[in-house]
Amino acid sequence: MKMRNVLPALLLALPLAGCGEHGGDAARTVSDSTSTIGRTVQEATDKARKEIAKGNFKLSADGLPKAEITPEGALLIDGKDVVTTAAQRTQLLEYRRQIEAIAMAGMDIGVSGANLGVKAAGEALKGVFSGNTDGIEERINAEADKLKAQANQICARLPALMASQQALAASLPAFAPYSTMDQSDIDDCGK
Secondary structure: OOHHHHHHHHHHHHHHHHHOOOHHHHHHHHHHHHHHHHHHHHHHHHHHHHHHHHOOEEEOOOOOOOEEEOOOOOEEEOOEEOOOOHHHHHHHHHHHHHHHHHHHHHHHHHHHHHHHHHHHHHHHHHHHHHOOOOOHHHHHHHHHHHHHHHHHHHHHHHHHHHHHHHHHHHHOOOOHHHOOOOHHHHHHOOO
16 A cells, blocks of 8 residues: 555644644544444444344345345245255255355454454544554554455355355256356455
8 A cells, every 4th residue: 555545634634733732642542533434333243233134135146036045044036935954954054154154254343444444544534644654554564464355255155155056056946047157246345
């Protein structure tokens, strides 16, 4: 990340400098904003996590009615329960569990990314007020590299998800039209 990428955040944060007589006051204001933003993001992701865990997972395919997988492993198509065996319900639950895990990991990365953005702005602001911008770019880049590694871990889960989806489609013909993941999804992940 170049310092010029931090500049817009810095410019937005500069009015905070007028809130106090010292750079430390402005830095505290940024810190307070960080915790407020962090709490807001955390509350939103907590709500989304609950909805994912307790709600139906929605599936779609062009020209077909909406399908859903319930938390209990039922497959609903157009609101109607599809008759399944115990083994098929187990497969539906495993597929759903994998999708939930990927969604949760994605939310974790999103929260970390939001926190990194606020941290970058705070670091830049602190550097301007202190006159010491040494190492800011390296510190922020190191944090960004951690996020990239987390994203790559999500990509690493996709082959197992596709295998689960394909096995489920072979076992449960009603699910097959909703089995839309293909190798390009795996190949394009992380690009």
